[in-house]
């Protein structure tokens with residue numbers, strides 16, 4: 002290699018200049034373009050190279066560092082035109098015979114005296130150890146004594162070992178790395194310098210080196226992340242918004258006076274926080290978490306009314322048309338005459354509530370748009386796509402985003418652009434968010450939590466049933482039938498619609514997403530993007546089992562089953578709801594279900610969030626093992642919302658006991674859901690089972706994954722993130738631009754550069 006070039010190399014150097022075009026082109030396919038990119042391609046595992054074959058057993062996978070004693074190319078006895086390379090190597094104590102069918106490469110590499118790592122399945126022949134066409138890597142002097150070998154995710158046709166070799170070249174070339182973390186912090190946390198950490202993670206000499214390296218790299222990740230978030234928050238706090246203090250004797254007071262129930266303590270406290278935020282000109286930026294049924298809508302509505310009382314408008318954005326329409330109905334119902342501004346029978350202080358959906362008639366839409374633009378409508382409800390793209394508002398003061406924790410920074414920014422001054426923003430989610438995720442993904446927002454449920458809620462009992470058992474299923478349908486006979490209603494949920502399901506993309510509203518095979522990073526990201534925190538299928542091990550399992554029951558199959566093969570449900574009025582119905586039809590089905598004209602609604606997960614029909618008491622989830630834990634919790638939250646107790650059945654074709662007599666993981670997960678109704682506990686459990694890769698899916702699919710080392714489910718890392726957050730706050734307190742820490746500022750700019758949006762996107 003060109004020495005001079007090497008001396009000048011740094012993290013920004015191109016891999017092409019360091020490794021040559023061929024290798025660089027392959028690495029570029031994984032988005033690895035610069036030396037810095039490659040250095041962050043951390044090993045996914047490590048192998049201990051055994052120097053001794055003493056403990057070797059037949060059939061075991063062997064990784065051994067050995068020296069070539071002899072190597073001969075010889076014809077195959079049965080087919081003299083074919084040739085083999087036969088080599089004998091030794092690890093110092095034992096000789097091992099190797100055979101390679103393609104002899105050209107190995108014959109060139111494995112000359113006597115060469116030291117290499119060999120890996121393959123060990124066997125014996127005539128009392129001698131053998132490896133047939135093993136993988137091997139010739140050992141350079143620099144790693145001659147390396148006994149812990151990194152294993153990299155391969156990139157295209159570059160194997161782990163080839164990447165390891167490339168890594169060695171790059172590590173040698175770049176020399177010292179600049180340390181972006183202020184010395185004081187490095188010292189205080191007892192960390193090693195960054196160069197050492199990067200070296201040790203790729204070329205550890207002892208297992209303890211990995212601990213040292215990881216501590217540092219984890220901290221770095223946490224610090225970049227938190228510095229970005231805190232910076233964003235401090236910058237936003239300097240925005241000039243509009244104070245919306247409300248007024249005495251206005252809509253809000255009239256609303257409170259007419260409210261048929263007392264607010265819960267939590268609703269009252271959070272309500273006061275929001276009122277306080279809205280009264281300030283600093284734009285509010287809050288995440289409201291509240292378990293299913295905790296009464297977030299009332300809290301949001303009260304905030305909206307305060308804004309209307311201050312002369313502004315509020316937009317309520319729902320993820321689906323079904324939810325938007327339901328919100329409009331319930332907002333109108335609970336506001337009564339207060340929503341009939343300017344109309345006969347409307348109250349004096351009343352405003353108007355308009356709904357905007359993609360499927361409304363052109364006429365109705367024009368009217369709604371004009372009321373929004375003129376300011377006559379104080380409250381505009383719709384799906385966010387629609388409102389973001391088409392609506393002009395006279396004076397947007399507050400945006401409430403319901404059930405959409407994925408509502409990201411980008412979307413928030415787009416909305417801001419709609420108003421002359423940034424509006425207040427309230428994001429609501431019923432999927433409880435583990436603390437670590439709240440700190441990382443939502444770190445730029447204040448949070449508020451509604452923990453208690455309104456009084457008088459009925460308990461929900463959850464049963465896990467075996468879908469393959471006729472008896473269990475008959476009993477389950479019997480419970481549904483009895484509920485219907487008693488005047489109640491039920492949901493039957495399936496993961497997919499029918500035979501010609503479109504690939505995801507159209508399926509934003511329904512459908513679980515099958516977990517991609519392990520190690521398929523891009524796929525995990527893509528799936529995550531379609532999906533929310535809870536909507537992933539099962540973890541990897543189940544996914545593989547899933548591939549062999551028959552398809553999950555489709556909506557149409559389930560409907561068929563209920564109509565033709567379930568005598569218990571004879572005469573029961575069934576309805577079908579899924580994301581591919583036209584908006585009007587969806588709405589009509591929901592209305593009929595809400596009005597009690599449909600007894601059993603067979604649906605996809607369109608009903609997952611927010612749907613509120615208090616008379617529904619039974620929830621049946623078919624193939625429940627294919628849903629995420631949080632998603633099941635959401636689905637279960639659709640029942641038990643009224644005075645009647647709820648029952649939830651989680652049905653699964655997985656056998657309750659595996660071949661070995663153990664309870665399969667899939668079944669355990671369902672039992673975890675059945676075992677508690679505490680959404681926060683389930684969210685933590687979910688994170689543990691699925692890992693942060695899935696939870697952060699969308700934000701991690703960018704060119705460079707930002708969270709590689711941190712384990713959001715690990716309590717120690719959660720602490721670390723909290724510490725890094727405090728550090729970031731200290732650094733930025735009087736220096737938002739990081740003027741005193743130019744290296745950190747540069748690093749931040751570099752890492753967040755092209756994918757800051759993707760990275761921070763999940764809001």
Ligand code: ADP
Pocket residue numbers: 262263264265268291292293294295296297298299431455456611613642
């Ligand atoms: P979620 O937090 O899941 O969005 P909702 O806002 O839909 O919950 O509220 C669920 C139901 O509880 C609604 O029917 C709502 O009217 C009712 N509700 C809200 N607050 C209270 C309260 N303080 N007391 C009694 N019922 C309430």
Ligand code: MG
Pocket residue numbers: 297298403404611
């Ligand atoms: Mg809700």
